[in-house]
Amino acid sequence: MKKHLAIIVVLILSLTLLGMSEKPTIISLGLPTYGSATLDDEGQIIGFTGPNLGLGWSWKHYFEPLEIEKFNPYWGIGTVVLFIPYISLGGDYAIELNTNILLIGVEVALPYAFGIDIGYIF
Numbered sequence: 001m002k003k004h005l006a007i008i009v010v011l012i013l014s015l016t017l018l019g020m021s022e023k024p025t026i027i028s029l030g031l032p033t034y035g036s037a038t039l040d041d042e043g044q045i046i047g048f049t050g051p052n053l054g055l056g057w058s059w060k061h062y063f064e065p066l067e068i069e070k071f072n073p074y075w076g077i078g079t080v081v082l083f084i085p086y087i088s089l090g091g092d093y094a095i096e097l098n099t100n101i102l103l104i105g106v107e108v109a110l111p112y113a114f115g116i117d118i119g120y121i122f
Helices: 002-019
Strands: 025-028 035-038 046-050 056-062 072-078 084-097 100-110 113-121
Touching: 035 056, 046 072, 084 113
Parallel strands: none
Antiparallel strands: 025 035, 025 113, 035 046, 046 056, 056 072, 072 084, 084 100, 100 113
């Protein structure tokens, strides 16, 4: 029980710290589930990092900076259940919603899953 409590505390602290970030934030059904953007030198989004619903941590990196109204392929790595590794390939189609962005995409996380991803960047 103490392990579960420790995991929950770590995830809550992670979400709190990410929420205080001045970088764009993503909420997603994919990997990562909640995270902050990685920016290049010009301030363009090139990826995301944060916790995922599999009780792990995810890093998602676009091959090129994220572009609106375009399919953006990416690769990713991370863990589920804290330490079981995965790699992923996928792509997101970015739709601008005023100052926010809606992402609709597909993802293959090897060796675990394939799915459709919906995300929201704010």
